[in-house]
Amino acid sequence: MVDRTDTKQAQPAASRRSFLKASLLGGAAVAAGTGVARAAGDPLITEIQDWNRYLGEGVDVAPYGKPSEFEAHVVRRSVPWLTADPVSSVNFTPLHELDGIITPNGLCFERHHGGTATIAPADHRLMIHGLVDTPLVFTMEDLKRFPRENRLYFLECAANGGMEWRGSQLNGCQYTHGMIHCVVYTGVPLRYLLEEAGVKTSGKWLLAEGADASAMTRSIPMEKALDDCLVAFKMNGEALRPEQGYPLRLCVPGWEGNMWVKWLRRLEVGDKPWAQREETSKYTDLLANGKARRHSWVMDVKSVITSPSPQAPVTHGKGPLVITGLAWSGSGTIKRVDVTIDGGRTWQTARIDGPSLPKALHRFYLDINWDGSELLLQSRAIDDQGLVQPTKNELRAARGENSIYHNNGIQTWHVNTDGVVENVEVS
Amino acid sequence: MVDRTDTKQAQPAASRRSFLKASLLGGAAVAAGTGVARAAGDPLITEIQDWNRYLGEGVDVAPYGKPSEFEAHVVRRSVPWLTADPVSSVNFTPLHELDGIITPNGLCFERHHGGTATIAPADHRLMIHGLVDTPLVFTMEDLKRFPRENRLYFLECAANGGMEWRGSQLNGCQYTHGMIHCVVYTGVPLRYLLEEAGVKTSGKWLLAEGADASAMTRSIPMEKALDDCLVAFKMNGEALRPEQGYPLRLCVPGWEGNMWVKWLRRLEVGDKPWAQREETSKYTDLLANGKARRHSWVMDVKSVITSPSPQAPVTHGKGPLVITGLAWSGSGTIKRVDVTIDGGRTWQTARIDGPSLPKALHRFYLDINWDGSELLLQSRAIDDQGLVQPTKNELRAARGENSIYHNNGIQTWHVNTDGVVENVEVS
Numbered sequence: 121m122v123d124r125t126d127t128k129q130a131q132p133a134a135s136r137r138s139f140l141k142a143s144l145l146g147g148a149a150v151a152a153g154t155g156v157a158r159a160a161g162d163p164l165i166t167e168i169q170d171w172n173r174y175l176g177e178g179v180d181v182a183p184y185g186k187p188s189e190f191e192a193h194v195v196r197r198s199v200p201w202l203t204a205d206p207v208s209s210v211n212f213t214p215l216h217e218l219d220g221i222i223t224p225n226g227l228c229f230e231r232h233h234g235g236t237a238t239i240a241p242a243d244h245r246l247m248i249h250g251l252v253d254t255p256l257v258f259t260m261e262d263l264k265r266f267p268r269e270n271r272l273y274f275l276e277c278a279a280n281g282g283m284e285w286r287g288s289q290l291n292g293c294q295y296t297h298g299m300i301h302c303v304v305y306t307g308v309p310l311r312y313l314l315e316e317a318g319v320k321t322s323g324k325w326l327l328a329e330g331a332d333a334s335a336m337t338r339s340i341p342m343e344k345a346l347d348d349c350l351v352a353f354k355m356n357g358e359a360l361r362p363e364q365g366y367p368l369r370l371c372v373p374g375w376e377g378n379m380w381v382k383w384l385r386r387l388e389v390g391d392k393p394w395a396q397r398e399e400t401s402k403y404t405d406l407l408a409n410g411k412a413r414r415h416s417w418v419m420d421v422k423s424v425i426t427s428p429s430p431q432a433p434v435t436h437g438k439g440p441l442v443i444t445g446l447a448w449s450g451s452g453t454i455k456r457v458d459v460t461i462d463g464g465r466t467w468q469t470a471r472i473d474g475p476s477l478p479k480a481l482h483r484f485y486l487d488i489n490w491d492g493s494e495l496l497l498q499s500r501a502i503d504d505q506g507l508v509q510p511t512k513n514e515l516r517a518a519r520g521e522n523s524i525y526h527n528n529g530i531q532t533w534h535v536n537t538d539g540v541v542e543n544v545e546v547s
Numbered sequence: 548m549v550d551r552t553d554t555k556q557a558q559p560a561a562s563r564r565s566f567l568k569a570s571l572l573g574g575a576a577v578a579a580g581t582g583v584a585r586a587a588g589d590p591l592i593t594e595i596q597d598w599n600r601y602l603g604e605g606v607d608v609a610p611y612g613k614p615s616e617f618e619a620h621v622v623r624r625s626v627p628w629l630t631a632d633p634v635s636s637v638n639f640t641p642l643h644e645l646d647g648i649i650t651p652n653g654l655c656f657e658r659h660h661g662g663t664a665t666i667a668p669a670d671h672r673l674m675i676h677g678l679v680d681t682p683l684v685f686t687m688e689d690l691k692r693f694p695r696e697n698r699l700y701f702l703e704c705a706a707n708g709g710m711e712w713r714g715s716q717l718n719g720c721q722y723t724h725g726m727i728h729c730v731v732y733t734g735v736p737l738r739y740l741l742e743e744a745g746v747k748t749s750g751k752w753l754l755a756e757g758a759d760a761s762a763m764t765r766s767i768p769m770e771k772a773l774d775d776c777l778v779a780f781k782m783n784g785e786a787l788r789p790e791q792g793y794p795l796r797l798c799v800p801g802w803e804g805n806m807w808v809k810w811l812r813r814l815e816v817g818d819k820p821w822a823q824r825e826e827t828s829k830y831t832d833l834l835a836n837g838k839a840r841r842h843s844w845v846m847d848v849k850s851v852i853t854s855p856s857p858q859a860p861v862t863h864g865k866g867p868l869v870i871t872g873l874a875w876s877g878s879g880t881i882k883r884v885d886v887t888i889d890g891g892r893t894w895q896t897a898r899i900d901g902p903s904l905p906k907a908l909h910r911f912y913l914d915i916n917w918d919g920s921e922l923l924l925q926s927r928a929i930d931d932q933g934l935v936q937p938t939k940n941e942l943r944a945a946r947g948e949n950s951i952y953h954n955n956g957i958q959t960w961h962v963n964t965d966g967v968v969e970n971v972e973v974s
Binding site for chain 1: 617640659910
């Protein structure tokens with residue numbers, strides 16, 4: 121039904137039309153290989169199953185639904201040795217199990233520095249003070265009376281991939297790239313609140329402070345604050361989750377996640393950056409010459425193949441194989457994603473599926489016919505500013521090996537003939 | 548600080564610029580009215596709170612997260628008298644509590660006819676047979692080897708608002724309009740599977756059958772099947788929820804929800820519609836002349852104001868008020884939404900926020916300064932085909948009063964001076 125030696129898909133896709141044609145040939149292989157073979161005597165088709173015979177659950181359909189019992193393995197995971205104490209820990213998104221560009225709220229990456237604060241919305245306040253004409257205090261109800269916006273944005277920790285800076289260590293994209301989520305944030309443009317208070321001409325910087333026990337504080341330049349920052353109270357349509365700063369968080373689109381201050385309680389306007397702990401001893405990049413690169417806020421153009429990957433091996437043998445992944449840039453949209461299956465010898469243009477929105481995740485696919493031989497998978501993202509994702513070695517040559525932040529290097533997965541996938545580096 | 552008699556917002560918005568200006572004046576009222584007044588002696592600002600003093604939860608941040616304890620009221624609800632038995636029931640989306648256009652999976656409207664089937668993915672099969680060259684059986688793994696797509700679509704029950712056909716009965720948009728959800732569905736275009744099996748020239752119709760105890764079956768014309776239908780296995784990035792047909796459902800974009808067969812197990816190709824129970828005695832519209840309108844698949848252009856609404860009264864008194872709602876059309880995108888605050892005497896163009904995607908929900912806002920007087924709120928949607936949402940009376944004049952399906956009439960909310968909102972009709 122199909123030539124198993126067909127390698128159309130291993131060549132750069134000529135056009136969408138030929139791509140689909142090849143895909144359907146692949147599809148034929150699927151049916152011939154696994155589908156039709158079972159058509160005749162498959163008891164699951166020729167017999168009645170329990171779920172046809174007996175009524176399912178009706179009374180117990182949850183007011184707030186949960187995933188299927190068969191999806192219990194799809195969860196956030198932490199790396200115990202990564203932080204000294206669980207009240208300052210990280211939960212990684214299981215990217216290898218997800219598709220599309222929306223992260224379900226229950227699976228969103230989160231990093232907490234003093235545990236998850238429990239705050240009743242009625243008790244929460246946001247204060248704006250400092251170099252303003254009128255210091256203001258807002259209740260949650262006050263904030264919900266301003267015009268609001270909904271924007272799909274990725275939030276990535278500056279340390280995402282940091283443990284890989286010196287070489288491949290972690291065998292799974294949940295751990296190498298899972299410090300990221302992408303949801304629709306709903307909130308009030310920060311500029312409305314700042315214009316409300318009246319920023320003095322000397323006001324050039326903003327200090328954002330969280331209400332949690334870590335009192336997270338970060339300095340933000342006024343230009344960014346007046347550009348696209350949001351004071352958000354909803355994610356994917358519903359209220360923020362507790363670990364995402366319920367009832368209020370700051371959104372700093374395209375910039376490192378640590379600046380997206382959770383449990384936002386205070387905004388102070390000043391004339392210079394504050395140089396707080398989390399923007400000096402942390403979240404700065406120690407270069408080879410001993411100097412620290414600071415104010416490295418923008419998240420660079422980046423991508424990763426989420427499947428196949430170490431946690432998502434190939435279980436169906438040769439033939440049609442869906443290669444998929446995510447690409448993003450803190451500078452705008454993704455213009456193109458290149459994928460190689462041979463460690464960079466040849467590159468193909470991946471299919472970007474779904475809406476392409478600035479500072480949001482992009483989903484890409486490359487549908488191939490796998491001949492069963494070893495693969496070296498890599499993806500390389502290019503954004504609408506023309507910025508190109510570098511190799512890990514290019515990154516080390518430029519920044520040395522001291523840093524743990526802003527690793528946007530190209531990731532390599534080695535697919536063995538048995539479908540097992542490993543995290544490797546090719547020089 | 549602001550002229551409380553300012554009625555800028557009651558006039559059609561001139562431009563976004565002037566709109567924002569007016570909004571900010573409104574904002575000033577917010578701060579003056581509720582914010583600054585508390586600035587001086589607010590203990591919540593001048594004193595340290597418990598959530599600053601004590602570490603929050605760290606160890607217990609859930610692998611699969613849940614909403615805040617303060618959001619326990621944000622749940623799906625059913626109407627006990629609506630169905631004879633809970634194994635055939637409806638869970639309504641709490642539209643009045645949500646924002647943006649994404650419905651969180653845990654809050655998605657769902658209708659089950661034989662309870663929720665529990666099916667292990669490894670045991671599930673999809674069979675394609677009938678007027679095809681090659682009958683095929685697919686496992687879930689087979690299906691995941693085809694090229695896939697991600698699309699944001701609304702799913703609306705044909706009976707959404709059906710209980711309102713003869714007049715206003717239910718006091719809340721969760722009940723009058725909550726038989727709808729909007730998520731990103733991930734799946735394989737149905738045409739790939741049909742081309743795989745090879746549809747004979749005599750094959751003009753498709754019968755889709757569910758694997759649950761109700762064995763839901765619906766007839767679908769081949770043109771639609773080959774157009775934009777998806778065989779979906781994911782929603783909002785993660786696996787389908789059990790009550791949404793886990794592990795596999797059909798997506799029939801823009802068409803009535805009952806056709807989106809859940810727990811999809813069988814697709815039979817035939818030469819005419821099957822006239823099954825759910826497309827004859829149900830899901831047809833009995834007209835005044837006794838004839839039944841059938842094959843009324845497309846969901847008409849429609850909108851509703853979700854806040855203020857009976858379940859979301861105005862609690863903050865006069866001044867800035869955010870009026871927001873949803874609009875959608877099974878024929879394409881929403882071109883414009885008009886909103887009236889005086890029962891149709893004057894109309895204003897609402898601000899549509901977020902991406903405008905075909906056959907998906909659209910979020911709209913009208914930010915006004917409420918003078919505290921009674922309001923009669925209505926919204927009227929117009930889609931990119933030029934179709935205009937009718938009044939309920941126009942609908943009754945055309946279809947009589949027997950029907951319970953396809954009620955896309957304009958909804959009216961009466962806002963009292965005390966902020967309480969009621970479901971009313973204006974003739």
